[in-house]
Amino acid sequence: MNALAARRRHPAAILLLLLLGLVATGGLYSLLAPKPAQAATATADDVNAGKMLFLANCATCHGLHAEGSKDAPSLAGVGAAAVDFQVGTGRMPLAGPGVQAAASKKIMFTDAQIASLAAYVASLSPGPAIPDDQYTKGDGNIAHGNELFKVNCAMCHNFAGSGGALTRGKYAPSLRNVTGTHIYEAMVSGPQSMPVFNDANLSPTDKNDIISYLHELDKNKNPGGMNLGNLGPVSEGMFIWVFGLGLMIGAAVWLGAKAA
Amino acid sequence: MEPTGAEGGHPGTALGLDQGHTEGEGGMPERFANPGLPPHVSRSADLGEHAARRAERQVAALFGISMVATVIFLVAYFAIDQNTYRFVPGIGQANLSNIVLGVTLGLSLLCIGLGAVHWAKTLMPDTEVTEARHPQRSSDDARAEAVETIMAGGDATQLARRPLIRYMLGGALGLFALPLGLQVAGSLGPLPHAELSTTFWRKGMRLVRDPELSPIKASDVTIGSVFNVMPEGIDKSHDVLEEKGKAAVLLMRLNPDDIKIAKERDWGHDGIVAYSKICTHVGCPVGLYEQQTHHLLCPCHQSTFDVTEDCKVIFGPAHRPLPQLKITVDAEGYLVADSAFREAVGPSFWERG
Structure with missing residues (x-):
């Protein structure tokens, strides 16, 4: 005990204390952290709560029984996946009229409310469910995901997942920093202009590979900085034509000008 | 011509359009005077x-x-x-x-x-300096000497006395030109024959997913989905990449009621239709399918095809609709081609008409 007391002012003591504190906090967190709710086990309460939310927030456009109207499509058969994607990314409720719903930082509902809404819409008619965690973790085969991405996704979403233009003002959004669950749900539900990639086309494992590839892209660092949107030759060419040539012309003018 | 203007002009004293106009007398002056260098302006x-x-x-x-x-x-x-x-x-x-x-x-x-x-x-001197050009022509003596040197060299080769060397040298140099010309002429052929007009697709070939090359059941293709498709066995073809470049096909399923052209419905299967993915403009892959509007967009030049109207061009520089692949299902329920492409896929070429 004496030996310990004598060393309490040792420079390493503070470090040791910090380390102990961190380990204790981390351990406690992993024990006490809330576990993600299982969406598959929707109770009747969830469905009822979801129905109330639906009537209050969605029925104006989608109809009292989600049958759709001239402003909004019917939600028959879209499943819980579509609801979780559209509401969870802030696309719904629609912020304003436009060619397509845009993802928004401002999510209007809590996770629990979204789960209830999804449970209610899924109870109306069968559709794709919210995917299992094991297929959205992004721990799959990155190289295979890249191959699948190039064939099935890159034509609209760009080789680097930066998104791109479609016809008449519509666009394919950027896939950077999108959660694996939302990517998976977009593939199975085909939101807006996007076609559906069902499990017969891309198996759940294939989808996980694509998510792995996209998450790997997110981690990629850009040594030169200034990626100009990762759009390829259009933005890069534009930059060098405007700034590079502009600089050259400026230099030529300065070279030719007489000194005062 | 009045000599005013260039010499007497100062900035800020320019004449208006209605002033200073004198009627010409016709003809050109005998000679334009050399205006010389502008006056030197010293730097600070x-x-x-x-x-x-x-x-x-x-x-x-x-x-x-x-x-x-x-x-x-x-x-x-x-x-x-x-x-x-x-x-x-x-x-x-x-x-x-x-x-x-x-x-x-x-x-x-x-x-x-x-x-x-x-x-x-x-800092370095900036005064204008005139440097007169010296005559280009050499003196007569130097010219004569040069001719003499060349003639002496020619005599020293003894080409006139020894015709054998002369003819063999001529033959060697002349023959050497042939390989150079042959490469140019050889690169003009052989003719592509039917390669531009045909693809790997044949009747009875299964439609397989790209890149897995696994066959597709008709029931796998749900409404609104899109499959990137290759012909079965393309991986064993002679030039895989070239064949893939011609044979790429996009498979979509529409609600059969949305299809407006009877031929398109007949060539498909229960609303499943297959179209060449190669743009008829300059051959880019037309892959951007919008499942709600059924527009197919080419990313290179924005040619847009309407899948409900047999892939008619509705926007952009493409001139012809995308060729449709006639499909059906085999006994096991897998999608197969019912015939090869009936027309050449991809952009126009000379013999296509």
Whole structure:
């Protein structure tokens, strides 16, 4: 005990204390952290709560029984996946009229409310469910995901997942920093202009590979900085034509000008 | 021609459009007078020692900046870890070592250049100098001597006396031209024959997914989905990439009621239709399918095809609709081609008409 007391002012003591504190906090967190709710086990309460939310927030456009109207499509058969994607990314409720719903930082509902809404819409008619965690973790085969991405996704979403233009003002959004669950749900539900990639086309494992590839892209660092949107030759060419040539012309003018 | 204008003109005294107009008398003057050089304008550095000193300091400062930048480069090369990423204003998250090395090296070279040009423009003499051109023609003696030297060289080769060498040399040089010409002529052929008009697709071939090459059941293709499709066995063809480039097909399922053209419905299966993915404009892959509007967009030049109307062109530079592949299902329920493409896929070519 004496030996310990004598060393309490040792420079390493503070470090040791910090380390102990961190380990204790981390351990406690992993024990006490809330576990993600299982969406598959929707109770009747969830469905009822979801129905109330639906009537209050969605029925104006989608109809009292989600049958759709001239402003909004019917939600028959879209499943819980579509609801979780559209509401969870802030696309719904629609912020304003436009060619397509845009993802928004401002999510209007809590996770629990979204789960209830999804449970209610899924109870109306069968559709794709919210995917299992094991297929959205992004721990799959990155190289295979890249191959699948190039064939099935890159034509609209760009080789680097930066998104791109479609016809008449519509666009394919950027896939950077999108959660694996939302990517998976977009593939199975085909939101807006996007076609559906069902499990017969891309198996759940294939989808996980694509998510792995996209998450790997997110981690990629850009040594030169200034990626100009990762759009390829259009933005890069534009930059060098405007700034590079502009600089050259400026230099030529300065070279030719007489000194005062 | 009145001699006013160029010589007597001062900026700010330009005449209005309705003034100074004189009727010409026709004909050209005998000779235009040489206007000569404009009067020399002295620079501030020529006039005062103070300005000259300032210019000298500016040039020295530019060279000084260059030296500082070079020193920073040398230090940064060792001091900054190559895997450090930092936020750089205007550039974003970037490799710090990359940015610092590039900027300092660029700055040191740029400042040497700027200093040299500034030095030449402000301090070095800038008076206009006329240097008369000397005659181009050599003297008669030198010309005669040159002719003599060439003739003597020709005699020394003894080509006139020894015809055997003369003819063999001519033959060797003449023959050497053939391989050069042959490569040019050889590159013009052989003719592509039917390669431009045909693809790998044959009747009875299964439609397989790209890149897995696994067959597709008709029930797998739900409404609104899109499959990227290749013919079965394409991986065993002679030129896989070339064949893939021609045979790529996009498979979509529409609600059969949405299809407006009877031929399109007949060539498909229960609303499942297959179209060539090669744009009829210049051959880009037409892959951007919008499942709600049923528009197919080519990313290269925005040609847009309407899948509900047999892929008719509704926008953009493409001239012909995308060719449809006639499909059906085999006994096991897998989608198969019911015939090869009935027309050439991809862009126009000479013999296509």
